[in-house]
Amino acid sequence: xxxIAPLERRPLHEQVADRLRELIDDQRLQPGDKxxxxxxxxxxxxxxxxxxxxxxxxxxxxxxxxxxxxDGVYLAERPDDLVPHLARELANSQAQFPHIWEVRQAIExxxxxxxxxRATEADLAAMRAALDAMAExxxxxxxVTDGDHDFHRAVATAAQNPxxxxxxxxxxxxFADTSATSxxxxxxxxxxxxxxxxxxxxxxRGDEEGAARAMLxxxxxxxxxxxxxx
Numbered sequence: 001x002x003x004i005a006p007l008e009r010r011p012l013h014e015q016v017a018d019r020l021r022e023l024i025d026d027q028r029l030q031p032g033d034k035x036x037x038x039x040x041x042x043x044x045x046x047x048x049x050x051x052x053x054x055x056x057x058x059x060x061x062x063x064x065x066x067x068x069x070x071d072g073v074y075l076a077e078r079p080d081d082l083v084p085h086l087a088r089e090l091a092n093s094q095a096q097f098p099h100i101w102e103v104r105q106a107i108e109x110x111x112x113x114x115x116x117x118r119a120t121e122a123d124l125a126a127m128r129a130a131l132d133a134m135a136e137x138x139x140x141x142x143x144v145t146d147g148d149h150d151f152h153r154a155v156a157t158a159a160q161n162p163x164x165x166x167x168x169x170x171x172x173x174x175f176a177d178t179s180a181t182s183x184x185x186x187x188x189x190x191x192x193x194x195x196x197x198x199x200x201x202x203x204x205r206g207d208e209e210g211a212a213r214a215m216l217x218x219x220x221x222x223x224x225x226x227x228x229x230x
Contacts, residue, residue: 013051013054013055013058013173014055014058016045016047016051016052016054016055017055017056017058017059019045019055020035020041020055020056020059021059021064023035023036023041024064024075029075030075031075031076032074032075033074033075034072034073034074035065035072035073035074035075037072037073038052038053038056038073048143048145048146049146050143050145050146050149050176050180053149053172053173053176054173054176054177056073056173057172057173057174057176058173060076060170060173061173063076064076067169069165069166069169098223100171100174100175100177100178101178101219101222101223103171104175104178104219105216105219105220105223107164107167107168108152108155108156108215108219109212109213109215109216109219110159110164110212111152111155111156111158111159111161111164111168111215112155112159112199112202112203112211112212112214112215113208113209113211113212114158114159114160114161114164114208115155115156115158115159115203115211116202116203116205116206116207116208116210116211116212117206117208118158118159118160119158119203119204120158123154123157123158124158124200124203124204126150126154126157126158127151127154127155127158127196127200127203128200129150130147130148130150130151130153130154130196131147131151131193131196131197131200132147133146133147133150134147134148134151134189134192134193134196135147135193137189138189138190138193144183144189144192144193145176145179145180145183148179148183148192148196149176149179151196151200152175152179153168155199155203155215156168158203178222179222182222182223188222191221192218192222195214195217195218195221195222196218198214198218199211199214199215199218202214
């Protein structure tokens with residue numbers, strides 16, 4: 001089996017997806033076989049975990065892989081049945097960005113509301129760790145996308161609604177693209193971190209309405225920034 005060649009450090013998750021398809025062929029994986037863990041793939045390819053997540057989401061949208069919560073990524077057994085039509089449509093074109101933002105606003109504000117009601121100490125710790133990672137990345141002048149993703153993922157997990165969780169995972173690729181667009185704007189990393197602190201504070205207090213409002217305000221503001229023409 002030929003080694004996986006490192007990729008150039010460009011934000012092109014399509015290249016990562018192509019390389020992952022090569023890996024699947026090289027390893028002669030069969031339907032139902034587990035794929036190399038995300039962290040290991042990132043190291044082997046020389047890219048961020050964020051890029052690997054986007055690539056895996058794209059492969060899922062094509063029906064090539066199945067992402068199992070808490071277990072890993074597997075080669076799909078019945079590709080045509082795995083990903084809802086909505087996720088496929090949104091994953092296929094960045095022209096749908098405004099629609100994706102509207103979906104995010106609806107789903108994630110409800111996630112925050114439910115998280116304020118149901119979050120465990122472990123959930124709160126995961127949110128705090130994500131914000132700490134964002135703060136460290138900002139201080140170092142690095143990429144905050146992993147911390148941003150991990151915070152929103154932790155809020156979704158704390159909501160403890162398996163249907164919403166499944167939809168969030170199906171849409172993880174398009175959602176990640178919207179975040180990457182906004183976080184590339186000057187000063188947005190700092191603004192997002194401040195917004196997240198407000199959201200976490202409301203969740204910690206068990207303030208359901210406050211958490212939902214804070215999340216909605218964060219996403220509405222981020223949407224406006226993403227389309228400000230910069």
